[in-house]
Amino acid sequence: MSNRSKKATMSLILFVLPAFVLYVIFLVIPMLQGSFYSFTDWDGLNKSYNLVGIQNFIEAIRDDARFRNSILFTLKYVIFAVVLQNALALLLALLIESQKRAKGFFRTIFFMPNMLSIIISTFMWVFVFTKVMPALSQFAALKFLNISWLGDPNISFWTIMLVSIWGGVGTLMIIYMSAIQGIPQHLKEAAIIDGASPFHMLRYITLPLIAHALTICIFLTMNSSFKVYDLIYALTGGGPARATQVITMNILEEAYQLNYRYGYASAKAIILFLMILIITIIQVTIMKKREVEA
Template sequence: MLNRRVRSTISLILFVLPAFILYLLFLVIPMLQGTYFSFTDWDGLSKSYSFVGLSNFIEAIRDDDHFRSSVWFTTKYVFFAVVFQNVLALLLAMLIESQKRAKGLFRTIFFMPNMLSVIISTFMWVFVFSKVIPALSEYSALKFLNLSWLGSPAVSFWSIMIVSLWGSVGTLMLIYMAAIQGIPQHLKEAAIIDGAQPMHMLRYITLPLIAHALTICIFLTLNSSFKVYDLVYALTGGGPGRGTQVITMNILEEAYLGNNRYGYASAKANILFIIIFVITIIQLSIMKKREVEA
């Protein structure tokens, strides 16, 4: 007979095993295969292919103007998305937490966009940008709204940003609210008695004590922003031209939509992975140090 500890270990392994098998089949093995094919000229269909070494990576970085422009657009999107999403979510969290009534109602209202599918909510925003806002501009004094919201690369970027904020702030807000609720009440009361102003409360009490939430939220927004696809595709399709094409759209186009350069697309995907990995490591190392100091 097996003792209790061995039986417990076996039962834990059996519980974890199905998820681990799925993890291997749908994440680890495809990732390793993609890394392997990034050094080949495979088209994704034929049985034969040749090893090309680092030429795919060199071509993507040195010669592919479309890829470089998609990297630049994605980088710009990531920067503004991380800043705006976290700032707005934190402000909303502090504002709602400062209220004595209807906290649940406000939480529900701001979280509701997260309950909708990204594609459905984005199609709704396409209608708003193409029909509702032009009508407001035409039949009211809001003439400044008469812009090509989805037809101009410069304006389309901010249209994408608006929809991104609308759909993602609710989740981050809840994380910040949970962190704010965990701040000891006696610290707030002592600061108020000492005459601390709201900005001092924010700088010396709130931000240091919710540093762990900042780490989590910035990590989430960094990863989701670098991998954004469906939102941009449903809003602009990467257009006009390639003015709003993100890296993920460029990779998919290279692999499947006419080019059939699966090996080359895999190299681009690996470049994206390296970018995300390096930035994430830097972000976590910096933020974790601030948590320790706090």
């Protein structure tokens, strides 16, 4: 290796080293520690603990009804979030790209919620649902607006979904628009000359050529939905009666609020990690097979 190559390699190492050190300190080491504590009965406070093997995992899956309910609610949330956010984002991207004017205006309008902090925007929505809706219902005699948006288990899920879509669709829309703009123009023109309808254009030209964007957006939505916490905590706090409690809230409640069972909560976190890993591998594998080169 020449001196020039050695200097380039050393420069690269020095450039990457700070980020790598921070990655190891704040991600790898805590992950390894959490994995170890998941096999113990540590309470997170005392220095002493006992190894319990896989007992924490067995208890979480077999005996913990609250944890199972949080898994079911999380899966329900993930499914609807992935489908609705991506469908709406793709629809908006297609509609905006079909416009010859005001593209920048519409991009700004739909992306603006992403510029706000999740907590700030969520508290804004709490104000809307608890103050604005009842007042509007009384002022305009719209009785259907005067409902328990956050207190009814059957309604609170769709309230959460509304806020989730409002806050997450903008980023996905931008990704889809970038992918649509990357479709070669000659393919579109050839399809139009051949008499392809808008539906056939979408099915046989647009969707296959933006499959890579679909893979990315579904991955991002799925990953963030499995780990959602702040949005639901600010809206409902997991209520009413833990009806909207997701896995992350159940884990933190177990570790720091309810029983101080840090080892048991670590086992639940490992289960969540394995769920995300397995589902992500399946999703990316399936989606990658559908991608085509332009």
